[in-house]
Amino acid sequence: MHSTLRFDVVVVGAGFAGLMCADRLSRLGYRVAIVEKAEATLAGTSSRNEGWLHAGTYHALSIPQRREAMAVAKRCRLGWEEIQRRFPECVEVEKGKAVAIVPESSLAESLSRWEEAQVGHTPLTPTQYEQLDGYVSIGRDEAAFSVDDTGINTRMLAASLLSELRTRGVRVFLGAEILGRADGLLRLHAHGETHALEHRFVVCAAGYSTERACAQLGLPPTPVRLWRSHLVTLPRVAPLSVFGVAAQQAAMINHGAWSIIGFNEDATVVDAPTFEVDPAVADRLEEAVRRRFPAADMKATRRTACVKVDYAPDANSARSLNVRMLPVTGDAVVVLPGKMTEAPFSANVVASHVFDMLGQGSVTGRPMDSYELVGQAAVR
Numbered sequence: 001m002h003s004t005l006r007f008d009v010v011v012v013g014a015g016f017a018g019l020m021c022a023d024r025l026s027r028l029g030y031r032v033a034i035v036e037k038a039e040a041t042l043a044g045t046s047s048r049n050e051g052w053l054h055a056g057t058y059h060a061l062s063i064p065q066r067r068e069a070m071a072v073a074k075r076c077r078l079g080w081e082e083i084q085r086r087f088p089e090c091v092e093v094e095k096g097k098a099v100a101i102v103p104e105s106s107l108a109e110s111l112s113r114w115e116e117a118q119v120g121h122t123p124l125t126p127t128q129y130e131q132l133d134g135y136v137s138i139g140r141d142e143a144a145f146s147v148d149d150t151g152i153n154t155r156m157l158a159a160s161l162l163s164e165l166r167t168r169g170v171r172v173f174l175g176a177e178i179l180g181r182a183d184g185l186l187r188l189h190a191h192g193e194t195h196a197l198e199h200r201f202v203v204c205a206a207g208y209s210t211e212r213a214c215a216q217l218g219l220p221p222t223p224v225r226l227w228r229s230h231l232v233t234l235p236r237v238a239p240l241s242v243f244g245v246a247a248q249q250a251a252m253i254n255h256g257a258w259s260i261i262g263f264n265e266d267a268t269v270v271d272a273p274t275f276e277v278d279p280a281v282a283d284r285l286e287e288a289v290r291r292r293f294p295a296a297d298m299k300a301t302r303r304t305a306c307v308k309v310d311y312a313p314d315a316n317s318a319r320s321l322n323v324r325m326l327p328v329t330g331d332a333v334v335v336l337p338g339k340m341t342e343a344p345f346s347a348n349v350v351a352s353h354v355f356d357m358l359g360q361g362s363v364t365g366r367p368m369d370s371y372e373l374v375g376q377a378a379v380r
């Protein structure tokens with residue numbers, strides 16, 4: 001069976017990047033379709049992460065270049081604020097919030113960066129230290145701060161977002177195989193039916209399958225690099241979420257009865273999307289967990305691996321796992337994910353670009369909307 005359906009924008013990929021872009025575009029009044037190859041949303045990295053709603057605390061310090069660190073921290077704060085305001089039911093707020101552990105040697109620089117990025121932080125009180133006693137090992141050369149980071153229930157967040165999208169008429173095609181795209185028509189096959197989606201714009205938010213999705217969509221190849229990282233999940237290891245900001249430190253976020261722990265700077269380049277665990281890396285992660293959480297029940301750990309993606313125009317490109325929007329043709333952009341917490345920021349940038357390209361017939365243009373854009377678009 002074949003049907004032709006009319007949309008303004010087709011979003012490819014139903015991870016957080018795609019869902020958030022669909023959110024913004026449908027709010028602007030565009031008719032939006034989401035095309036997802038899996039049978040459910042959040043089939044990629046978005047369901048295999050740590051569920052850490054970043055308050056900017058970590059990235060303000062972990063990124064060496066101060067300017068970039070400030071930009072990422074501010075984008076995270078934007079996402080942190082929006083998700084807490086719009087989806088409070090998904091935020092796993094803990095009493096005392098979370099604890100960031102900073103080496104004394106970099107304390108002055110850390111505090112100055114947090115001030116600049118407006119990251120909330122207060123030194124841990126004796127009561128909070130007592131609360132962590134026996135669960136968390138904090139060295140004499142380390143300082144601990146109460147910070148605003150928290151865990152979120154990513155599954156519930158996606159469900160809430162999806163339900164909002166559906167009330168705005170967003171059509172979601174699951175289990176969809178893209179057959180091709182030409183002359184403003186995207187053809188897909190889903191559940192025994194073939195559909196042709198008429199559209200004016202495409203947003204490719206396919207995460208680690210960006211290369212394949214670009215090929216299916218007839219877009220120029222986007223050079224991406226894949227990075228594998230590991231996580232362990234285990235019964236809750238401490239009363240508060242606790243993360244070290246230095247390299248090779250455990251970063252733990254609580255989710256109810258469970259803790260998920262990642263490992264700062266463990267990302268290594270892989271050739272293809274893979275969820276296979278590298279035992280050597282997972283062993284190092286577990287060592288970091290033991291060092292920080294001496295009481296953790298390590299027999300009960302479950303190891304997982306997942307991939308992130310970055311833009312790498314050549315082999316020597318510096319690593320940047322921060323969000324990026326690439327206008328690859330006049331009617332398509334590729335969004336490369338940064339943090340899930342950055343998805344609201346990236347969706348704003350995409351929405352602003354799509355709006356510039358498509359306009360909105362029911363709203364009169366401003367003076368500059370009739371002028372040709374000269375040079376580079378404004379950078380936010």
Ligand SMILES: Cc1cc2nc3c(=O)[nH]c(=O)nc-3n(C[C@H](O)[C@H](O)[C@H](O)COP(=O)(O)OP(=O)(O)OC[C@H]3O[C@@H](n4cnc5c(N)ncnc54)[C@H](O)[C@@H]3O)c2cc1C
Nearest residue numbers: 013015016017037044045046049050052207209337340341
């Ligand atoms: C181990 C790990 C831990 C992390 N922890 C955190 C954290 O705690 N907090 C945080 O903020 N960020 C975290 N991140 C980063 C975050 O998870 C990702 O940035 C985010 O999930 C990426 O979302 P996305 O929508 O771009 O990609 P994805 O979630 O991968 O979504 C891409 C979607 O596109 C679909 N797709 C792919 N190809 C096609 C195609 N051809 N046709 C149709 N559909 C297609 C896929 O099935 C998938 O559903 C972590 C990442 C990793 C790897």
